[in-house]
Amino acid sequence: MRTLYYSHPDFLGHDTGVAHPESIDRLHVIEQALSAPEFAPLQRITVDIPADILDKIGLVHSKAMIAKVLSTIPEQGYANFDADTVVSPGSKPAALRAVAAVCDAVDRICTGQNARAFCATRPPGHHAMPDYAMGFCLFNNIAIAAEYARSRYGLTRIAIVDFDVHHGNGTQAAFCEQPQVLYASSHQWPHYPGSGHPSESGVGNVINIPLPTGSGGEVFRDKYRQSILPAVKTFKPELILVSAGFDAHRDDPLASLDLVEDDYRWITDELLCIANACCQGRIISALEGGYNLSALADSVAAHVRSLMGSPTRGE
Numbered sequence: 001m002r003t004l005y006y007s008h009p010d011f012l013g014h015d016t017g018v019a020h021p022e023s024i025d026r027l028h029v030i031e032q033a034l035s036a037p038e039f040a041p042l043q044r045i046t047v048d049i050p051a052d053i054l055d056k057i058g059l060v061h062s063k064a065m066i067a068k069v070l071s072t073i074p075e076q077g078y079a080n081f082d083a084d085t086v087v088s089p090g091s092k093p094a095a096l097r098a099v100a101a102v103c104d105a106v107d108r109i110c111t112g113q114n115a116r117a118f119c120a121t122r123p124p125g126h127h128a129m130p131d132y133a134m135g136f137c138l139f140n141n142i143a144i145a146a147e148y149a150r151s152r153y154g155l156t157r158i159a160i161v162d163f164d165v166h167h168g169n170g171t172q173a174a175f176c177e178q179p180q181v182l183y184a185s186s187h188q189w190p191h192y193p194g195s196g197h198p199s200e201s202g203v204g205n206v207i208n209i210p211l212p213t214g215s216g217g218e219v220f221r222d223k224y225r226q227s228i229l230p231a232v233k234t235f236k237p238e239l240i241l242v243s244a245g246f247d248a249h250r251d252d253p254l255a256s257l258d259l260v261e262d263d264y265r266w267i268t269d270e271l272l273c274i275a276n277a278c279c280q281g282r283i284i285s286a287l288e289g290g291y292n293l294s295a296l297a298d299s300v301a302a303h304v305r306s307l308m309g310s311p312t313r314g315e
Contacts, residue, residue: 002043003308004108004117005034006101009046011122013090017078020086021254021291022123022136030120030287033297034304041308043114047104049096056103057096057139059147060174065131069095069138081133094122095138098286102145105284110153110239115281116272116307118244120300124288126168126243127193135166135193142243142286143174146181149239156180159237161228162187163267164245164288165255167196167208171243176202182235184228186211186220188248188255207231211248216258220248221266232274240275240283242268246290246299254291261295261302268306276311283307 012024034042050056057066072079073092080086098121105117125142127135142160149155160175162168162185172195175181182205187196189210196208209223232240246264248257268285275283285307290296 001115002041003304004045004105004114005042005304006045006047006105006117006119006121007031008097008101010090010093010097011120014094014122015088015090016086017088025293026290026296027120027122029293029297030300033301039304039308042304045101045104047097047100049093049100053096053100056144056148057099059151060130060140060143061128062131065133069133085133085136087138091123091138098122098125098141099139099144102141102284102286103148106145106149106152109282109284110149110155115283117284118304118307119284119286121287124245125286126162126164126171126245126288127166128170129173130170137170140170140174142241143171145241145284145286146175150180155238157235157237158182158239158241159184159232159235160241160243161232161271162243162245162288163248164243165248165252165257166192166245166289168243169193169195172200172202172206176200176206179203179205181205182232182237183207184231185209186223186228188213188257191255211257213256214258216250217260217263220259220263224267224270229270229274232271233278236278238279238282240271240279242271242283242285243288244285244303245288246296249290249292249295249299251292251295252290254289261298264299265302265306268303269311272306272311
């Protein structure tokens, strides 16, 4: 089965203004990287926005929150939810289509048409709380994908693994009392948004692995081997969702970890091994952070290369 790659011009329409790190250029460099001949086998998808998109968003977000987000997006110029979260006229179709993309990936993968997907969507999602937008994020794409898989396909064990350098506080808030969803996050600590302490364990379904400033690949891999990977295996997920942030890279300007591209290859391989053993290889990855353009392009290429291939072990 071919690996799915979701993109759309609408994602470029989410204009965050001059010098904002979550910029249109992020998708330009990803598209350039994935235009290399080795990525020609990707099945490229540009999904439509379905009529029931607000119902899908409502699986995670309150009606008041959805209305607030949509009404705040201006007809011209810029508006802010907070100092970091900027929207412009193109933000509405981008945000709606991002949700449409991850839900379409759920449809194709849960019906057996495909097994793996990478969604190069903007805006990112894992900071979006059930009741408000924050941290560059409007709607929580990966959380909505999980709830859609549960409601549409009756899945009862979904694992979300978040390797963005920032803790996915919105995803944790959505599922901290929902034992059918395992949320596991590695993130720099202390760092924005201030959540993600190991004591935040939900109903036993939340795993937070803080990484001290300066941690590199050896620490990252050891923490996953000791905690997150065994927990995901034991959970025996029917679907694995990935909040794929690449801002733990050593060159990223918004954080202070020391990962390199091969660390993203490694964690993707490890998650694929679990997916192959537990859930027919079913894994959906959605873009979160990553703000050094060169590092982002190389890291996404490593991640997608792994999604397209056979995972390796013991490295």
